[in-house]
Amino acid sequence: xxxxxxxxxxxxxxxxxxxxxxxxxxxxxxxxxxxxxxxxxxxxxxxxxxxxxxxxxxxxxxxxxxxxxxxxxxxxxxxxxxxxxxxxxxxxxxxxxxxxxxxxxxxxxxxxxxxxxxxxxxxxxxxxxxxxxxxxxxxxxxxxxxxxxx
Amino acid sequence: xxxxxxxxxxxxxxxxxxxxxxxxxxxxxxxxxxxxxxxxxxxxxxxxxxxxxxxxxxxxxxxxxxxxxxxxxxxxxxxxxxxxxxxxxxxxxxxxxxxxxxxxxxxxxxxxxxxxxxxxx
Numbered sequence: 001x002x003x004x005x006x007x008x009x010x011x012x013x014x015x016x017x018x019x020x021x022x023x024x025x026x027x028x029x030x031x032x033x034x035x036x037x038x039x040x041x042x043x044x045x046x047x048x049x050x051x052x053x054x055x056x057x058x059x060x061x062x063x064x065x066x067x068x069x070x071x072x073x074x075x076x077x078x079x080x081x082x083x084x085x086x087x088x089x090x091x092x093x094x095x096x097x098x099x100x101x102x103x104x105x106x107x108x109x110x111x112x113x114x115x116x117x118x119x120x121x122x123x124x125x126x127x128x129x130x131x132x133x134x135x136x137x138x139x140x141x142x143x144x145x146x147x148x149x150x
Numbered sequence: 151x152x153x154x155x156x157x158x159x160x161x162x163x164x165x166x167x168x169x170x171x172x173x174x175x176x177x178x179x180x181x182x183x184x185x186x187x188x189x190x191x192x193x194x195x196x197x198x199x200x201x202x203x204x205x206x207x208x209x210x211x212x213x214x215x216x217x218x219x220x221x222x223x224x225x226x227x228x229x230x231x232x233x234x235x236x237x238x239x240x241x242x243x244x245x246x247x248x249x250x251x252x253x254x255x256x257x258x259x260x261x262x263x264x265x266x267x268x269x270x271x
Binding site: 008012015016019044047048050051052054055056066068095096097098099100 | 228
């Protein structure tokens with residue numbers, strides 16, 4: 001013989017629904033939001049690029065090595081083109097940051113545009129990954145962009 | 151009775167999960183640690199960090215709730231050699247919260263791009 005306690009069943013269903021809703025809300029509060037992670041990644045990329053540009057370029061003792069990277073880029077842009085020597089210097093100056101960033105993100109590359117000329121340092125991605133970028137205009141037609149893919 | 155049993159069991163389960171999450175946040179809150187380190191000029195905040203002059207004021211930093219130890223490392227970008235390490239290595243049996251940030255470091259008269267890494271436990 002089966003006795004149906006409809007009131008009891010209703011309370012039980014209410015309780016289960018309440019707990020299910022509570023669980024969903026708790027899960028939403030505990031799980032990190034993708035938007036926050038994206039913001040953190042973007043902030044980190046901007047921070048990397050900012051530090052990279054204000055750091056001195058290399059330790060070879062020359063006068064140019066004692067300028068920060070942003071100033072070096074502006075100096076390089078004065079004549080409108082980048083010489084191979086300047087490109088080599090930029091390659092050396094950016095290698096530390098790119099190597100460091102490669103340990104954090106999948107691929108990292110830095111693009112320098114002076115006028116119509118564009119140079120890429122590092123290794124770019126194939127376009128199927130999420131990419132974050134920080135672009136800076138330094139004046140005199142110099143635009144540099146640090147890209148990372150995750 | 152059945153409803154009360156379900157509610158009680160589920161509440162205990164949820165409280166147990168929440169307590170774990172809250173405990174972790176209190177013990178290892180990265181933002182609080184970074185804020186304290188910034189106040190001590192040990193963490194980059196848009197200014198140059200002079201590596202030679204840094205020292206760890208252990209009493210102040212370790213007063214933070216839930217923080218048992220802290221180690222800071224300063225090195226150049228892309229170079230794993232530590233220019234300056236403050237604090238002891240973390241014990242092997244603790245959970246370590248590690249985080250890092252790029253920083254402009256003043257090293258031997260030069261402003262160089264570097265990294266600051268922190269391990270907190």
